[in-house]
Amino acid sequence: MSKKKKATIGVVILSIVCGLIIWHAVYWHSTGMYAKMFKWLQTGKGYLTVLYNLGLMLVLGTALGFLMQKITDLVGYEVREIKHFDDDIGRGNEE
Amino acid sequence: MITFPTLPGVEINLFLLIFLGFAVGIVGGFIGVGGGYIITPALIILGFPANFAVGIGAAHITGKSLIATLRHRQLGNVDAKLGVLMIAGTMAGVEIGVRLLNWAKEIGIADEAVLSASVVILLSIAAYTSWESTKSKAKLDELLKRKEKLPRDIRLSSIPQKLQHINMPPMIHFPKSRLTISLWMVLAVGFFTGALAGFLGVGGGFIRVPSLIYLIGTPSLIAVGTDLFEIVISGGYSLFRHTMSGNVMIYAGVLMVLGASVGAQIGAIGTQYVRGISVRYILSYSVFLSAIGSLFQLSYILTGKNISWLQNGAQIVTFASLALLVGMIIALIVIGVLCRKGRPIPAWAESLVSKED
Numbered sequence: 001m002s003k004k005k006k007a008t009i010g011v012v013i014l015s016i017v018c019g020l021i022i023w024h025a026v027y028w029h030s031t032g033m034y035a036k037m038f039k040w041l042q043t044g045k046g047y048l049t050v051l052y053n054l055g056l057m058l059v060l061g062t063a064l065g066f067l068m069q070k071i072t073d074l075v076g077y078e079v080r081e082i083k084h085f086d087d088d089i090g091r092g093n094e095e
Numbered sequence: 096m097i098t099f100p101t102l103p104g105v106e107i108n109l110f111l112l113i114f115l116g117f118a119v120g121i122v123g124g125f126i127g128v129g130g131g132y133i134i135t136p137a138l139i140i141l142g143f144p145a146n147f148a149v150g151i152g153a154a155h156i157t158g159k160s161l162i163a164t165l166r167h168r169q170l171g172n173v174d175a176k177l178g179v180l181m182i183a184g185t186m187a188g189v190e191i192g193v194r195l196l197n198w199a200k201e202i203g204i205a206d207e208a209v210l211s212a213s214v215v216i217l218l219s220i221a222a223y224t225s226w227e228s229t230k231s232k233a234k235l236d237e238l239l240k241r242k243e244k245l246p247r248d249i250r251l252s253s254i255p256q257k258l259q260h261i262n263m264p265p266m267i268h269f270p271k272s273r274l275t276i277s278l279w280m281v282l283a284v285g286f287f288t289g290a291l292a293g294f295l296g297v298g299g300g301f302i303r304v305p306s307l308i309y310l311i312g313t314p315s316l317i318a319v320g321t322d323l324f325e326i327v328i329s330g331g332y333s334l335f336r337h338t339m340s341g342n343v344m345i346y347a348g349v350l351m352v353l354g355a356s357v358g359a360q361i362g363a364i365g366t367q368y369v370r371g372i373s374v375r376y377i378l379s380y381s382v383f384l385s386a387i388g389s390l391f392q393l394s395y396i397l398t399g400k401n402i403s404w405l406q407n408g409a410q411i412v413t414f415a416s417l418a419l420l421v422g423m424i425i426a427l428i429v430i431g432v433l434c435r436k437g438r439p440i441p442a443w444a445e446s447l448v449s450k451e452d
Contacts, residue, residue, distance in 0.1 A: 022349065029346040035100040041341050053338045053345045054331060057154055060349060061161030061327075064356040068162065069169060072360075081171035082367060083451065084247055084314045085273055 007073035014067035021060050099344050105142050112141070112347060116155060116354030118421050123355075124163040124362020125424045126378045127319030128300030129156035129326045132385045134351075136413040147344055150337035154348025156298060157330040159355035164323045166363035172320025174271035174313065180278065181307075181321075182328055184285025185292070185299070189329070192293020199294075210393035213295050217386035220305050224379035227251055227309070231372050235446035247449060248314045248371030255312025272313045272321075284310050298326055298333065301382050308375065315371025365424060368431025373447045377423060384416030 028034050037049045072079055096106045115137055119130040131152050138148035167173050199208040231249050238245055255274070263277040288306050292299025300322050307318035337343050366374065391409035395402065431448035434440050440448070 022353070025346055025349045029097075032100055034344075034346055038101045038341065041339070046339065050335055050338045053154065053343055053348075054157075054335055056345060057158040057334060057348065057352070058161065058331070060352055061158035062165070064158075064352065065162040065165035068356060068360050069165065072364075079166070079169050079364065079367070081169075082247070082316055084171070084317060 003073065004076075007070050010070035011067065011074050014063055014070055017063045018060070018067055021056070021063065025056070097346075097350075099346070102144070102147065102344065105144075107141055107143070107347070109350060112350045113354035115141070116159070116351030117358035118354075118417050119155070119351075120159050120163070120355030120358025120360075121362040121365075121424055122377075122381065122417070122420050123156075123159055123300075123323070124166070124359035125319070125365050126300075126362075126374055126381060127163075127167075127304050127322040128378075128381070129160060129298035129330055130300075131156060131298045132301065132388075133413060133417050136388065136410055137417065138347075140410050140414070143344075143347075146340075146342045150334075150340070150342025151344055151347045151351070153330060153333040153337045154343055154345055155351040155355060156326060157334045158348065158352035159359055160323045160326040160330055162352070162356050163359040163363050164320065164327055166360060167320030167323055167366075170316075170320065170363065170367060171271075172316050172363075172366065173324050174269055174317050174321045175324060176267075177269050177272060177281065177307075177311070177313065178321045178324040180267070180281050181285035181303075182325055184282035184287075185289035185303075185325065185329060186332070188286035188289025188291075189293035189299075190289075191286075192290040192295075195290070195294050206396050207393070209295055210389050210396065212291075213389040214386055214393055216291060216295070216302070217382050217389060220302065221379050221383035221386060223309070224305055224375055224382065228372055228375045228379060231375075232446055235370070235372065239446055245370070245446060245449075247451075248316070250308065250315075250371070252309045254309055258310060259312060272311075272317050274312050276311060281311065298329060300326060301378065301385065304378060305375075308371075315374045316366050319366060319374055361428070362424065365428040365431070368428055368435065368448055370447060370449050373427050376447070377420060377427075380423065381416070381420055384412060384419070388412040388416070 037052065040046050040049050097109050098106055119134055123130045134152040134155060135148045138151055139145055143151065164173060196209065227250065230251050234249060234251065235245055258280050259274060259276045261277055261280060263279050265278050266275055267278050268275045284306050288299055288303045291302050303325065304318050304322050307313040307321060308315055313321065334343065388409045391405050391412060395405035395409065398405065427447060430440050430444045434448045434450055
């Protein structure tokens with residue numbers, strides 16, 4: 001499979017994942033679910049809110065991060081590893 | 096406009112939130128900081144109560160740092176081994192810093208102590224970074240005049256060499272950063288920066304990045320990626336604590352992360368086009384502007400909170416500095432791209448951008 005085809009499939013899948021997460025966030029905000037979860041913090045169910053917030057940010061961050069990588073692959077922009085040392089004559093201490 | 100049922104009376108413009116995430120994403124992705132010192136005052140200006148501004152900032156910082164770390168990993172800017180070891184020291188330091196802050200609160204000097212410490216520390220970091228970067232640039236310009244090949248990174252501080260020579264087992268080798276240093280030095284630097292961050296109530300990226308560069312001896316661009324990697328964990332911990340305290344409106348955090356997903360890419364990919372010295376210059380300006388903001392806030396408190404323009408001044412400085420930093424970063428990236436394409440660029444910028452990957 002070519003790199004571009006792989007990137008296209010990646011973009012489609014990750015766009016769906018990100019879209020679903022965002023739709024879910026908008027939906028829960030508009031239906032008042034987030035407000036309900038906020039009140040859980042004063043009850044025994046507070047740990048669910050904590051886990052949800054952490055999980056949401058980690059999943060959304062990861063999905064968006066990989067989506068952006070796939071988008072750059074798709075548009076043909078090559079992100080190459082930076083050569084930190086090959087031409088490095090001044091590693092800190094030449095004075 | 097969006098409203099929050101748990102925050103009656105707060106109405107926030109949706110696009111402003113996304114744009115704020117985008118702008119902070121550019122700065123954070125480029126200089127490797129979470130950007131809490133910009134986000135918190137900015138969210139307060141937008142209308143969030145202070146405690147929510149901090150909590151929402153923590154949510155945004157966690158998501159954004161993860162996005163930026165993934166890109167920096169691809170660019171080879173993340174020294175995960177160093178990051179993981181430093182976190183151990185940082186977490187212990189944060190705990191001590193928070194306890195110190197609570198003690199300052201108990202004796203009634205918290206605001207004055209935090210802001211005075213902020214101003215002194217920020218100005219010291221800004222002054223040193225700026226001085227060192229200017230000297231390094233002069234050295235690069237000299238090499239350029241002699242038509243010699245320029246290194247990707249050049250630093251004139253001798254502190255890392257001294258610390259690396261302290262032979263206190265176990266000595267750890269970090270292949271990514273190409274340095275060998277005592278584990279205790281790494282933990283001590285992590286502890287020191289964590290304690291300051293805990294005391295000042297910030298994530299501490301603007302203290303950790305210079306520490307990684309000037310104390311540990313990490314190349315500037317690796318310091319950026321490694322710090323972002325650390326922020327994923329420290330930011331996640333902060334999000335955990337703030338959610339428990341009821342300070343997080345997660346929906347606002349999600350919207351900001353959407354903006355940051357694009358901004359962080361611009362900032363992170365931008366590092367590909369510049370030399371380490373550019374990151375340090377932007378860092379020094381960022382820290383200096385942040386110190387000015389704290390100085391306004393400190394003056395406001397010391398004058399008995401009677402002179403309102405001092406508080407407004409702090410808020411204006413926050414937005415102005417964000418705009419200025421974004422402008423400078425984009426200008427550097429554009430010059431870097433032009434340089435790669437072989438187009439003419441200003442002579443002063445030749446030592447700031449990199450022709451090679």
